[in-house]
Amino acid sequence: MSDQTKIILSESDLPKDWYNIQADLPYEMPPVLHPGTKQPVGPADLAPLFPMELIKQEVSRERWIAIPEPVREVYRLWRPTPLHRARRLEQELQTPAKIYYKNESVSPAGSHKPNTAVAQVFYNKLEGTRRIATETGAGQWGSALALACQMFGIECKVYMVRVSYDQKPYRRNLMETWGAKVVPSPSPDTAAGRAVLASDPNSPGSLGLAISEAVEDVVTNKVPSKYSLGSVLNHVLLHQTVVGLEARKQLELAGDTPDILIGCIGGGSNFGGFAFPFLPEKLKDKTSKMRVIAVEPAAAPSLTRGVYAYDFGDLSMMTPLIKMYTLGHGFIPAPIHAGGLRYHGMSPLVCELYRNGFIEARAVHQKATFEAGIQFARTEGILPAPESAHAIRVAIDEALRCREEGVSRTIVFNLSGHGHFDLSAYERYLNGKIEDYVLPESEIKKAQEALPVVP
């Protein structure tokens, strides 16, 4: 056992239930508020956008929620995913630490995103949805949803931020290969898009606008359509817990107990899915020594530099109000290459764990993450996504600390995806063209002046 490089589960070990951390929280979650009335939203408010089963999951207190068999059937195309012991990286770092990583890069879309896309599409199918619209920035979420829609025979429409649509044709091609219809946002397909195009035909678009287009599409389309979100919401993190449930079983098989768990955070879904299944004991006993670290980019440091307040999830102020650590919904993060981490807010489940001292947060700069990504690729082989390289950076830092202190610890991180579509970013790094963005306090202050007033 002790000389294994990968810990592999058989298909019979694929989790049968998702883990719902809401069952074990020793505090109340703040309610989500209606943006108009500022009263807690009810199921009816969300029904135009989401199928009822997902709305129920959003507020469920059941500890275990059964994974429907058709979802497990699609999961089995690539799950359970391997847990690797990073022996070559350990050797390179000359650390007494044991480093493990959960490899979510093996999904057809190349990241953890399909774990929730498949579940969301399944419930939509069950409730009669015939098409789903969504937005995508760099394209990770759009491609996961395109894959899932193809698997269940649902039409998929993706509003892709124009600048990415033009600069990242491979991600767009991947969605099209899986049968999705992809349009650049702003698009002529919605009133919101047409308005922007009228004033600026060459607008590069934004994620906020793309969300507006997708939501407008859903509520105005004649074919029964729903909207789908790839992170932040409770049900999304719930579906991602297959990652941590498998990893926990794999570590048990390896005979190890984690001292430090690490994941990167943008909206919080890969971190939450990976870390939550390890938390029940710590939620009961706060003195537990297990550390859990959420790693965010210094260019979008919602946990480490944001304020805790009610805010919109999107730039266009269309979503319900969520209590979270936020940089302000008007905050536009610098164009770092980890596009999946460029978000002003954070999953409320992650925020409350942080506020209550159950997890730590760390912000890292771009150059240091690429350095870690390259070191990982040169020892373990796999080219990591720039997002995942944030987790690798902190895993390496902690392993080096073990060396300094002469202490062996078990460090486990989530490799949320591969970097096959991010190679131009690696090229820029190798050519010395990657810069660190120093975020002035004034910029955060300014964005936070526009925070909504909640009584």
Next chain:
Amino acid sequence: MSDQTKIILSESDLPKDWYNIQADLPYEMPPVLHPGTKQPVGPADLAPLFPMELIKQEVSRERWIAIPEPVREVYRLWRPTPLHRARRLEQELQTPAKIYYKNESVSPAGSHKPNTAVAQVFYNKLEGTRRIATETGAGQWGSALALACQMFGIECKVYMVRVSYDQKPYRRNLMETWGAKVVPSPSPDTAAGRAVLASDPNSPGSLGLAISEAVEDVVTNKVPSKYSLGSVLNHVLLHQTVVGLEARKQLELAGDTPDILIGCIGGGSNFGGFAFPFLPEKLKDKTSKMRVIAVEPAAAPSLTRGVYAYDFGDLSMMTPLIKMYTLGHGFIPAPIHAGGLRYHGMSPLVCELYRNGFIEARAVHQKATFEAGIQFARTEGILPAPESAHAIRVAIDEALRCREEGVSRTIVFNLSGHGHFDLSAYERYLNGKIEDYVLPESEIKKAQEALPVVP
């Protein structure tokens, strides 16, 4: 067992030996000849280019050759690879056939190529080589060698055909991320490259020229350097047999016996590595009903339309003479998107099996392969390499025949790699811009007029 989607081996099932089919051939292999003397080459002729252990493997008759432990250690980063039952594809085709595929796309380089790259670099390291030079066309081989060199701390220099260097920057970036030095060929680094640049500074280059540059580099460099080849040679196919050895064990675990084995062929290495371990029984008993099909592109149909003759392995007539099915070393295949299959000749081991009736060959056109690739991606999720889509095409055709005939057969093919770096080709297909190349007999005749005269 019967409802499994993937058959997974544990690390303890990783093969300990490669299978050498030369031990079981019921015929003699024709000798490889020196291009000058036209006498059989000896080890001394090859020693400037290859380490002695690989030269020995090239002619060994030992049935099993032990895989060195440091090679197995690197293999374990991604091996054993899964064998998938393509249930969703079967369902889509409404076929009574069982379809399995061996998934070699999970290696860090995204194909089967690292299986031999790692072995070759290991033996080089053992014998004191400090740098390795090679050529690459589309970049599959170059990236596998770059990865392997990084794993063993050997310098890697890749001469990449200029047109690919410019058009496929992602593959180049991948090699650089793994620490290789990549130059466009023609390059100013060699006399051969300089000569071409002098007459045509904008030359797009060719694989033949890139081979000349790599070989010149190796024999003139002051640092002890060797050359490395990614297909065709016996030792390359030997290393690839880990694929078939694992697949055979996995099918046994699934309780199935293959009726039809399918692989695509360019130089023959993924096909050979996959199929050879299934052949011992058939080599003893030719009446065995198991069929083995090598699939080549209609644009480079060496087995189905080539002549059986001694020919050079390269355009520049620098290699030894090999008895094989060849389109003529001067034959330049049309620029189909399956760059890895654009080769005028074929592995002599594969050629002799074909000539002696142990395997079949089939040529398929480009549009039909992309159609199959898309059908596979939309059912099984994984985006296949255009090369691998050739095998998928024939697997689907055979499964459809099973439906017509109302017969269940077990069809197993090798998914040699993913298509993450080939998405622009898929885009062209989806936009109706992919054409089939009809190869006139006159073109083959013309190239074969230049075949060398061997007494």
